[in-house]
Amino acid sequence: MRDETKCVRSGYKPKNGEPGVMPIVQSTTYVFDTAEEIGDLFNFPNAHMYSRFSNPTVDCVEKKIADLEGGVAAMCTSSGQMASMMSILNLCKAGDSFIAASAIYGGTVNLFAVSLQKLGIECIFIDQEADEEEINAKFKPNTKAVFGETLANPALSVFDIEKFAKIAHAHGVPLIIDNTFATPVLCKPFEFGADVVVHSTTKYMDGHALQGGGVIVDGGRFDWSNGKFPEFTEPDESYHGFVYTEKFGPAAYIGKARMQLMRDYGAYPSAFAGFLLNLGLETLAVRMERYSDNALKVAKYLKTKDQIENVRYPGLCDDKYHALAEKYLPKGCSGVISFDVKGGRDKAAALMNAFKLACREVHVADIRTCVLHPASMTHRQLTDEQLVAAGINAGMVRFSCGLENVDDIIEDIEQALDAIK
Ligand SMILES: *Cc1c(COP(=O)(O)O)cnc(C)c1O
Numbered sequence: 264m265r266d267e268t269k270c271v272r273s274g275y276k277p278k279n280g281e282p283g284v285m286p287i288v289q290s291t292t293y294v295f296d297t298a299e300e301i302g303d304l305f306n307f308p309n310a311h312m313y314s315r316f317s318n319p320t321v322d323c324v325e326k327k328i329a330d331l332e333g334g335v336a337a338m339c340t341s342s343g344q345m346a347s348m349m350s351i352l353n354l355c356k357a358g359d360s361f362i363a364a365s366a367i368y369g370g371t372v373n374l375f376a377v378s379l380q381k382l383g384i385e386c387i388f389i390d391q392e393a394d395e396e397e398i399n400a401k402f403k404p405n406t407k408a409v410f411g412e413t414l415a416n417p418a419l420s421v422f423d424i425e426k427f428a429k430i431a432h433a434h435g436v437p438l439i440i441d442n443t444f445a446t447p448v449l450c451k452p453f454e455f456g457a458d459v460v461v462h463s464t465t466k467y468m469d470g471h472a473l474q475g476g477g478v479i480v481d482g483g484r485f486d487w488s489n490g491k492f493p494e495f496t497e498p499d500e501s502y503h504g505f506v507y508t509e510k511f512g513p514a515a516y517i518g519k520a521r522m523q524l525m526r527d528y529g530a531y532p533s534a535f536a537g538f539l540l541n542l543g544l545e546t547l548a549v550r551m552e553r554y555s556d557n558a559l560k561v562a563k564y565l566k567t568k569d570q571i572e573n574v575r576y577p578g579l580c581d582d583k584y585h586a587l588a589e590k591y592l593p594k595g596c597s598g599v600i601s602f603d604v605k606g607g608r609d610k611a612a613a614l615m616n617a618f619k620l621a622c623r624e625v626h627v628a629d630i631r632t633c634v635l636h637p638a639s640m641t642h643r644q645l646t647d648e649q650l651v652a653a654g655i656n657a658g659m660v661r662f663s664c665g666l667e668n669v670d671d672i673i674e675d676i677e678q679a680l681d682a683i684k
Contacts, residue, residue, distance in 0.1 A: 568680055
């Protein structure tokens with residue numbers, strides 16, 4: 264099936280006489296005839312038993328997302344942050360390290376540099392433009408993963424997935440990709456060698472700014488038996504001697520994340536959250552096309568304005584990342600544009616207030632066009648050096664094109680730019 268079909272039809276498969284629309288199964292628990300059946304479930308988790316492990320509604324959504332990404336299994340989480348955190352905790356413990364591109368989402372930078380640091384896990388940040396030799400030199404014997412973002416929020420740099428997959432694999436570790444902005448409709452990281460994909464489903468997947476969430480998808484191809492990951496191949500005494508590679512086969516990564524991390528941390532989404540996410544996913548393929556079309560038109564318009572210093576949108580032919588975008592994002596580059604206003608921080612702030620249609624909100628990838636000033640809002644916790652490393656200037660505005668008519672979006676920018684002249 265193609266993406267449009269998967270968006271609408273994957274995951275929930277009603278049997279004869281069952282509801283046509285995926286039902287919300289609002290129950291934390293499941294009833295069985297015998298105690299033995301429940302005992303067996305702990306050995307072969309092939310049915311629902313408790314909400315921290317799984318829920319029938321969420322399960323359907325997980326299957327749909329795994330199908331869209333071309334992975335073998337997925338696990339939804341309560342937020343994108345929790346997906347990123349669990350993707351690392353599933354591989355690293357205190358005393359381990361991992362490598363991450365510095366041009367990733369500011370919230371992830373803080374999670375990796377501050378909160379995981381407190382747990383004794385070191386994040387080694389790298390410039391994703393660095394050459395192979397320089398990147399290889401950053402690996403340590405305790406390095407367990409590499410992490411990058413397909414289309415970085417908000418720098419809009421395009422990550423060379425294939426290059427990093429080769430480097431990570433040469434060091435015997437998996438590549439994790441945050442595919443939030445691209446979504447599987449615009450890019451499928453597994454096709455380029457990535458091993459794990461994470462998303463903040465809060466963004467395009469939900470699409471309507473209704474419900475926060477995250478998901479981790481398992482590509483199913485990494486060899487966990489290479490000696491670096493004994494937790495996958497040796498009995499887990501905290502789960503009655505389970506061996507994840509034996510129990511789950513190619514889906515060992517998600518199996519372990521579910522049985523260890525979700526069981527212990529409990530950051531799972533509700534059935535209703537799963538229902539809302541599915542509703543967003545049903546139109547994802549159609550929406551991504553339109554967001555991308557609108558953004559390319561807006562980006563081209565912004566290039567003609569002399570009040571704008573610099574427009575970043577990889578879909579533009581003269582963008583620094585256009586060649587990578589042609590390889591990784593041939594169908595479009597999403598609805599998000601970053602641009603620098605001439606006059607820096609103050610002019611950017613004035614422009615923010617002059618928009619009439621575009622909503623000022625702490626959000627991105629909404630159905631409504633929305634704007635945000637990273638330096639004073641989402642990324643204010645970053646130091647000046649971290650801001651530069653994340654590709655952010657003080658005058659940068661992140662503009663997220665919605666699904667309104669593109670001429671209305673452009674007219675709003677026009678009047679806002681006139682107002683701050
Ligand atoms: C928003 C975002 C996150 C964090 O997701 P939440 O759902 O807000 O926790 C992670 N990565 C990227 C690229 C994001 O845009």
